[in-house]
Amino acid sequence: MTDDEKTRKQGISRREFLKDAGLVVGGATIGSAAFLSSCKTAVNPDKTVTLSTVTTPANRFIDPIDGTEWPTLGDLQAHFAETHPYAGDINLVTLDINGVDYTLQVEATDTLANVLRDKLGLFGTKVACDMGQCGTCTVLMDDIATFSCLNLAIECGGKKITTIEGLSDGTILSPIQQKFYDNDAFQCGYCTGGFIMAGLSLLKVNPKPSADEVRLAISGHMCICGNYKKVVDAITGGV
Amino acid sequence: MATLNVIGDPKNRDQHSKLILTGKLDFAADRLPGRKLFGAVVGATIAHGTVTAIDTAAALAEPGVKAVVTYKDVPSWSATIGSWGQQVAGVVADDWYTAVRATQLIKVTYTPATVVFDADDAMKAGAALVGGLPNGNTTSYGTVNRGNPTTGFTQSDVVVTTNAPWTSTHQHAPLETHQATCWWVGDDAYAWKASQNPHGHKASMMNYLGIKGDNAHFFTHGCGGGFGDRVAIGEDELIVGLVMSKKVGGAPVCIIQGKNNNMCVNTRQFSVRADIKLGAKNDGTLVACDIQSYTNVGCSAGYFSAEWIGIQKSYTIPNFHLENTVVLTNSPITGAWREVGVQPAAMCHQIALDQLAYKLNMDPWALRMKNIKAADAKDQDAPNLVWGGDGTILCLNQVYAASNYASKWHAPNTKTLADGTMHGIAITGYLSSHGTIGGAARGALVTMGPDGTALINMGGGRGSSGPATAMVHIVAETLGLTYADVRCGDWGATDTTLDGSMQAGSTFTASAGSAFFNAAVDARNQVFASALNVAPFASITGITVNDLTSAKSVVSYIKDPTKNTTFAKIMAASPPIAGRGDGWNGFLRSKSVGGQPIGTACNCNGSMATCAEVAVDTETGAVTILGMWNSVDAGRAIFYNGVMREVSAGTELQLSQAFFFGDVYDTASGALIGSQYTESQLPTYMDIPGDVLHPSFVESDDAGGPYGCHGIGEPAVSNYVALKNAIFNATGVWVDQAKGAMSPNKVLKALGKA
Numbered sequence: 001m002t003d004d005e006k007t008r009k010q011g012i013s014r015r016e017f018l019k020d021a022g023l024v025v026g027g028a029t030i031g032s033a034a035f036l037s038s039c040k041t042a043v044n045p046d047k048t049v050t051l052s053t054v055t056t057p058a059n060r061f062i063d064p065i066d067g068t069e070w071p072t073l074g075d076l077q078a079h080f081a082e083t084h085p086y087a088g089d090i091n092l093v094t095l096d097i098n099g100v101d102y103t104l105q106v107e108a109t110d111t112l113a114n115v116l117r118d119k120l121g122l123f124g125t126k127v128a129c130d131m132g133q134c135g136t137c138t139v140l141m142d143d144i145a146t147f148s149c150l151n152l153a154i155e156c157g158g159k160k161i162t163t164i165e166g167l168s169d170g171t172i173l174s175p176i177q178q179k180f181y182d183n184d185a186f187q188c189g190y191c192t193g194g195f196i197m198a199g200l201s202l203l204k205v206n207p208k209p210s211a212d213e214v215r216l217a218i219s220g221h222m223c224i225c226g227n228y229k230k231v232v233d234a235i236t237g238g239v
Numbered sequence: 240m241a242t243l244n245v246i247g248d249p250k251n252r253d254q255h256s257k258l259i260l261t262g263k264l265d266f267a268a269d270r271l272p273g274r275k276l277f278g279a280v281v282g283a284t285i286a287h288g289t290v291t292a293i294d295t296a297a298a299l300a301e302p303g304v305k306a307v308v309t310y311k312d313v314p315s316w317s318a319t320i321g322s323w324g325q326q327v328a329g330v331v332a333d334d335w336y337t338a339v340r341a342t343q344l345i346k347v348t349y350t351p352a353t354v355v356f357d358a359d360d361a362m363k364a365g366a367a368l369v370g371g372l373p374n375g376n377t378t379s380y381g382t383v384n385r386g387n388p389t390t391g392f393t394q395s396d397v398v399v400t401t402n403a404p405w406t407s408t409h410q411h412a413p414l415e416t417h418q419a420t421c422w423w424v425g426d427d428a429y430a431w432k433a434s435q436n437p438h439g440h441k442a443s444m445m446n447y448l449g450i451k452g453d454n455a456h457f458f459t460h461g462c463g464g465g466f467g468d469r470v471a472i473g474e475d476e477l478i479v480g481l482v483m484s485k486k487v488g489g490a491p492v493c494i495i496q497g498k499n500n501n502m503c504v505n506t507r508q509f510s511v512r513a514d515i516k517l518g519a520k521n522d523g524t525l526v527a528c529d530i531q532s533y534t535n536v537g538c539s540a541g542y543f544s545a546e547w548i549g550i551q552k553s554y555t556i557p558n559f560h561l562e563n564t565v566v567l568t569n570s571p572i573t574g575a576w577r578e579v580g581v582q583p584a585a586m587c588h589q590i591a592l593d594q595l596a597y598k599l600n601m602d603p604w605a606l607r608m609k610n611i612k613a614a615d616a617k618d619q620d621a622p623n624l625v626w627g628g629d630g631t632i633l634c635l636n637q638v639y640a641a642s643n644y645a646s647k648w649h650a651p652n653t654k655t656l657a658d659g660t661m662h663g664i665a666i667t668g669y670l671s672s673h674g675t676i677g678g679a680a681r682g683a684l685v686t687m688g689p690d691g692t693a694l695i696n697m698g699g700g701r702g703s704s705g706p707a708t709a710m711v712h713i714v715a716e717t718l719g720l721t722y723a724d725v726r727c728g729d730w731g732a733t734d735t736t737l738d739g740s741m742q743a744g745s746t747f748t749a750s751a752g753s754a755f756f757n758a759a760v761d762a763r764n765q766v767f768a769s770a771l772n773v774a775p776f777a778s779i780t781g782i783t784v785n786d787l788t789s790a791k792s793v794v795s796y797i798k799d800p801t802k803n804t805t806f807a808k809i810m811a812a813s814p815p816i817a818g819r820g821d822g823w824n825g826f827l828r829s830k831s832v833g834g835q836p837i838g839t840a841c842n843c844n845g846s847m848a849t850c851a852e853v854a855v856d857t858e859t860g861a862v863t864i865l866g867m868w869n870s871v872d873a874g875r876a877i878f879y880n881g882v883m884r885e886v887s888a889g890t891e892l893q894l895s896q897a898f899f900f901g902d903v904y905d906t907a908s909g910a911l912i913g914s915q916y917t918e919s920q921l922p923t924y925m926d927i928p929g930d931v932l933h934p935s936f937v938e939s940d941d942a943g944g945p946y947g948c949h950g951i952g953e954p955a956v957s958n959y960v961a962l963k964n965a966i967f968n969a970t971g972v973w974v975d976q977a978k979g980a981m982s983p984n985k986v987l988k989a990l991g992k993a
Contacts, residue, residue, distance in 0.1 A: 109336065118334075121272035124262020126463070128414035129498060133916045136414050164262035177260040181252065184880050187888055188703035189259030190266065190415045190463030215924040222921045224412055224464040225703050226891030227884070229929035 064090070064105060073103060093157045097122070098166030106153045113137045113148035116163060124164035124193050128222075135221030138194035139163050145201035147220075164193035167200070175239035176200050185234035187225030194221055199235040208238045244790050245715040245722045246946055247938075249879040253705040254727050264701075266461035267418045267432040268493050275420060276305055278331050278483045278494030279338035280475075281345050282324035282503050286569040286909025287369070288351035290318040290327055297344035298330055303337040306330075306486040307345065308479065314447045315478040320349065321370065321538030322571045323909040324503020326475055331483045335495055356906045358405065358510065358535035358566045369538060369567040376567045380534065380544040383551060383561040385620055391527025391558030395518030399595045403587035404977040405535065408510045409900040411576065412919050415463020416501040421480035423489035427454045428481050432474075434459040434700040434731060436741040438681075439471040441733040447478045459700050459731035466892075466953065467575025468506050469700065470741060475504060502914040506574030507902065510535040511545040511583035515591040518558075523601050525610045527558040532584070534565050539572035546580030548844070549669030550588040552618065553631055554610045559619070569909045577892065577953040578745075581671045586976060589667040589960040593967065602648055603964065604639060604666045611635065612670070615834075618842065625835045626670075628941035630846035630872025635668040637870040637937055642666075642850040652971030660854040660863070663969025667849050667957040673745030674845030674874075674950035676753065680822030682737030683754035685714055685762045687816040691792065691806030693720055693762065697730035698739020699751055704885045706742050709878040710755045713945050717759035718766070719789025720806060740822060745953050748877055749843070749944040750822050756945040757820025763789065766806065769813035770794050775802045826943025843943040845952025846872040851961035855969040857990055860983030862966060867894065868933045869956045874941035874949040882951060886934040889954035894932070895922045897959040901979025920980070 061076040062069050065084050070076040080090050094103045095112075097120065106115055113130075116122040116139070128136040130149050137148045140162035167174040173181060176199055186192040195218060202209055202217040209217065214235045223231070245251070258264040283290070295307040309328045310316035316326055328345050332338035353367035360366055361376040369376050392398055419432035428450055434440050437459050444455040462469055471477075480494040496504070511534050518527035534544040544565050551559060576582075596603035614629030639645070647664045654662040686694045695714055697707050707727035715725040729735055740750040767784035770776050776787070776796060788797050795803035810816070826843045828835055835841065852866040869890045876882045899920040903912045913919065941947045963981065967973055972989040974981045987993035 114334075117268075118272050122262075123265060123269035123272075126266065126415070127268075128416070128463075129916050131915070134414060168261055170257070170261045170263060173257065173260060180260055181256050184252070184884050186256075186259050187884060188415075188463050188465075188701075189255075189264050189461060190413075192259050193262045196260070211930070215929075219923045219925045221924065222414065222916055224414055224892075224921060226888040226895065228891050228922075228924055228927040229887060229932060230884070232924065232929055 091154060093154050095153065095156055095161060096159065097161045098163060104153070108152070108154055110153045111149050112139070112151040112153045112156050112161070115153040116148060122163050122165055126190050126193060128190070133222070134191070135198060135218070136191050136194045138197040138221070140197055140201055143201065143204050145198040162197070164196060167196070176203065176235070179239050180234045183230050183234040185227065185230040187223070187227045191221065191223045195231050202235065203238055209236060211236045243716055243946065246712050247876050247879050248722065251708070251712065251722050251878065252880060254708045254711060255701065255705065264461045266415050266463055267420055268495060269461070270420055270431065271491055275491040275493045276331050276333060276487060277335035277338045278329055278480060278492050279335060279342050280326045280479065280494070280496060280500050281328040281342045281347065282500055283320045283327050283347070283349070284323070285320055285349045285351045286323040286354045286356065288320050288349045290320065290347060291350050292348040293328055294346040295328065297346070298341040301332070301337065301341040301344060303333040304330055304341045305332060306483065308482050308486060312486070313479050313482045315475055319370065322503070322569055323911060324500065324571065326479070326500070326504055329479055329483060329494070331487055331492055339497065354569045354907070354909045356569050356904065356909045358512070358533065358568050361566050361568045362533070369569055371538065371567055378565050380563040380565045382563065383559060383620065385560070386558035388527045388529050388558040388560040392516070392518040395526045396521040397595070397598050398516060398518045399591070399598050401515045401517070401587070401591035401594050403513045403515065403590055404975055405510045405512045406583040406586050406976050407896070407901045407979045408508055408535070408570070408573070409896065409902050410502045410507040410919060411465055411468040411505065412502065412916055412921060413464030413468060415461070416496045416498060417474060417476045417505055418493065418495040419476045419480040420491055420493045421477070421484045422491040423481070423484050426450065427456060429456045430477055430481060431458055432477055433462040433465065433469045435462065435465070435467070435469045435702050436471055437700055437731045437733050438698055438738040439741060440477060443471045443477060444481065448481060455733070457733045462700055462702055464703070466577045467579060470575055498916070499914040502919070503571055503911055506572055506576070508576035508579065509537065509543065509573035509583070511587065513545070513584070513587040515588060517591055517595045519595055519599060521599065523596070523599055523606045523609045525554060525556045528556045528560070530561045530588070532561065532563045534563070535568055535570065536565050537568060537570040537573045539574065543574060543579050545584040546672045547584050547588065548672045549581055549585045553612055553670040554607070555612055555616070555619070556610070570904065571911070577889065578671060578673055581673065582957070582959070585667070585669055585957055586960045586963070589669065589957065590963065590973070593665065593964045597651065604644060604648065607635060607666070607668060624840070624842050626842045628843065628872070628874065628939035630874070630937065630939040630941065631668055631670050631848065633937040633939055634846050634848035634870040634872055635666065637935065638666060638668075638848045638850040638868040641933060641935070642852060642866060642868045644850055647852065649968070651968050656854055660856045661969040662854055663965040663967070664850065664852045665961050665964030665968050667961040667964060668847065669957065671845040671847065671952035673952040675746065675843060676749045676823060676825050676944070677741070677746035680738060680740035680751040680754035683739065683751065683758040683820050684737060685718070685755065685758040685818040687762055687766060687810055689810050691808070691810045692724045692726065693718055694726055694728045695755065696728050696736045697751070698733070698736035699742035699747055700731045702742040705878055705881040706747050706751070709748050709881055710751060712877045713752050713755050714759040716946065717756055718763050719794070720792045724792050724806070745845070745950045747950065749826065749949050752877065752945045752948060754820050754822035758818040759820070760818070761820055762816055762818025765816040765818065766809055766813070767794065769816065770804065770809045773804060773809055773812050775804065826949070828942045829947055830942055841942050843874060843941050843949040845950055845954070847952060847954070847956055849957040849961040851958065851965040853962065853965045853969055855966055855986065857970060860986035860990070860993070862898070862962070862981070862983070862986060864928050864931055866931050866933065867958060869935065869958070871936045871951050871954045871956065872939045873936045873951050874939055874944055875947035876936060876938055877946065877948050882936050883934070885951060885954045886936050886956070889956040890932050890934045890958065891927055893956045893958040894927065896980065897962045898922070898980045898982070899926065903979065
């Protein structure tokens with residue numbers, strides 16, 4: 001029995017593990033069927049999500065209480081309301097992330113960071129302090145830099161959310177990413193996405209910021225590697 | 240220095256740049272969305288004692304909880320508590336927040352013992368025992384005896400004794416806290432986490448879990464900060480994660496240490512105190528040195544202590560004595576930190592040198608230059624060894640010139656600036672123990688593709704500075720390929736790479752670099768052998784591989800360079816080629832230095848110098864940095880942008896250390912007070928005066944390492960002590976460096992105003 005065969009019997013192969021890191025395609029991201037099932041997550045069937053290089057079975061719509069599966073989101077919602085009339089809201093929220101609408105079932109306590117990462121696989125958004133101290137988890141919400149660890153996902157419906165994955169297709173860098181590249185403005189890379197998003201937010205309102213304006217704009221961010229000067233250089237003067 | 244085609248080219252960027260900038264560099268928790276369980280841990284609420292009982296019933300009853308583990312399950316844990324926060328139990332749950340909530344339901348009962356937190360108290364006769372040592376709380380970490388210090392001091396015209404207080408201690412505070420995703424398949428254990436030493440972590444899996452190498456699978460990609468905190472010391476998440484996974488039938492468990500756990504249980508910079516006696520002639524010639532050194536290593540004996548190479552080897556001192564003592568306390572474990580042992584020692588001996596200089600009415604810079612070890616000087620303690628280069632001198636000269644020190648230095652407390660602040664300036668410089676070859680890489684592979692490009696798989700972790708990119712440079716240069724024609728494939732996966740040495744600024748470039756150098760030589764020889772079978776070389780009578788050379792992806796006939804072809808054409812007709820090489824055991828002399836022949840062993844290390852210029856407001860204690868010049872000796876800079884990035888980062892990091900970092904404890908209980916990033920006082924962008932920082936490096940044409948490279952000492956910078964000496968030059972008072980950074984309050988206290 002091969003290693004992958006042995007692994008598969010217990011639920012995860014090394015190949016699957018490696019594959020699961022690469023779910024981001026063309027700016028849109030979606031979880032695998034197993035993920036959708038275990039997280040009781042549904043994806044809006046009205047939106048087309050291109051998954052050109054990822055083999056993903058059809059979306060599944062599963063009742064979080066009785067585990068029954070339904071062919072469409074509408075069927076699930078109808079079943080849920082009929083079968084569990086006292087269960088309250090199914091906690092569905094539609095999140096506009098990188099131009100794609102995702103209708104998800106979330107816990108009331110799920111932060112946006114948590115949903116981005118562990119429900120949608122958008123791991124470019126990192127979590128460090130998990131309490132608004134470090135800026136690592138920054139995304140754009142309606143073009144404003146926002147700590148995703150401080151926002152509940154259920155409250156983010158109707159907002160236009162942009163994550164680091166939404167800036168490029170992964171091969172051609174966006175202008176601000178290119179400036180970070182040209183300035184070597186990263187070290188370990190864990191905080192870098194947050195800096196880029198904060199810088200982008202600044203440039204949307206101030207296209208040619210001075211170094212002091214940049215420092216002020218990103219003063220809520222931390223980098224333990226110590227790469228502050230290069231990050232300031234990357235954003236100063238715009239792109 | 241020879242002109243090279245790839246090495247040192249500032250146009251070359253980190254090969255992982257686009258992964259980082261697009262958010263695709265994957266870290267320990269960045270896999271398996273929705274398909275993994277989560278683990279959280281419980282830290283002890285005493286600093287010394289024994290766990291007598293653990294009640295996990297309430298945690299197990301919490302909805303979403305899958306399992307609990309205790310010290311009885313985890314081979315790297317113990318019922319004996321040595322420091323606050325030591326891990327004793329953990330929870331596996333559907334999500335991390337549920338796991339954290341459930342940890343709060345675990346009831347741990349302790350039998351407390353006397354907490355010995357203060358290192359001075361720990362050394363007193365009759366002090367309660369921390370445990371871990373057979374007799375008392377101290378042990379020797381080595382002595383050095385050279386010449387006759389007693390006679391040396393009697394021969395000295397001036398003798399100065401410096402009682403350097405305890406240096407500060409601080410945690411790495413990585414933004415990616417310690418975390419790992421672990422699972423089992425039958426007897427096979429899999430782990431995915433940040434690592435600077437993947438094969439070392441695999442060894443930990445084997446040792447702690449009693450499994451064979453074939454059953455241990457470790458891999459890593461991203462490493463979110465750490466600077467030595469990811470090297471298989473005190474990293475419990477790996478073993479705990481695997482035990483947790485075992486408890487839930489092998490399912491993937493992502494264990495995440497929250498900030499509090501992370502700050503409490505993982506390694507931190509230790510604290511050092513020293514009594515230093517220096518004797519010199521009136522002209523500044525050093526005659527004797529005696530050092531009594533004490534290192535508070537917390538509750539972890541044996542890993543590291545203060546290292547005194549910065550004065551022992553950097554400066555010519557005929558009579559030298561060092562007693563290096565390690566002290567155990569009930570504070571958290573200590574371990575690798577950037578320039579772990581060298582830097583706190585330098586915070587003591589570089590002050591001592593300034594104090595001696597001022598006693599002699601000398602410019603401290605002149606004292607250093609008078610006594611700095613010559614480029615080809617023999618090792619004072621091992622006469623058969625000669626040091627490889629003159630990096631320290633080069634660094635000292637560079638910061639001296641760049642800062643215009645000669646026109647700025649003055650006697651202490653004598654220069655008032657226009658705004659009423661006091662001006663100060665100081666230079667420090669020394670040799671680091673880091674930067675050498677540390678633990679030979681057991682192998683490197685270079686695979687030639689049919690298109691003539693080369694691929695390397697690196698056994699080391701990524702770290703932060705781009706070690707894979709440095710290896711690509713060495714391979715490209717050695718093979719004669721362009722930078723673009725060599726790629727780093729996978730890295731840090733123990734199943735698919737050879738043991739690639741530990742990734743660290745102190746060792747990796749030369750250690751793994753020597754292995755990749757040899758692997759590239761092996762591959763090049765095979766490519767040349769294949770080249771003999773293709774045009775135009777096939778038609779040249781008597782040609783051998785020794786008649787060929789290569790550069791910029793072209794192989795040429797040395798006697799007639801117009802006869803050439805490309806790697807691509809050679810490999811299209813060649814059988815598969817893979818070059819393999821082992822790392823060197825130590826530096827080999829690539830040029831004759833000090834009369835020692837080429838090819839013999841030599842010492843190579845990182846060196847550095849710093850000039851700090853400050854303005855001190857004696858009413859508020861505020862210190863403004865007017866200029867900070869750092870120079871680091873790279874030997875030969877392999878990856879130009881990587882070196883610059885590291886030096887720049889090191890400059891900022893130690894600036895933070897000087898003015899911001901500092902763990903704060905309740906000394907009675909041993910509890911860490913303030914485990915958040917802000918409470919650990921990480922600086923913000925408003926705190927770092929980027930415009931006045933001037934990081935740089937020198938190339939010393941060193942005698943050893945591939946292409947004359949060595950590590951840059953992680954990188955070695957000496958901002959803290961340079962700033963402290965500059966503040967003295969400004970004010971005439973020494974700021975206490977104990978228990979944290981040099982805050983304005985400490986400056987005022989030194990001035991007698993607080």
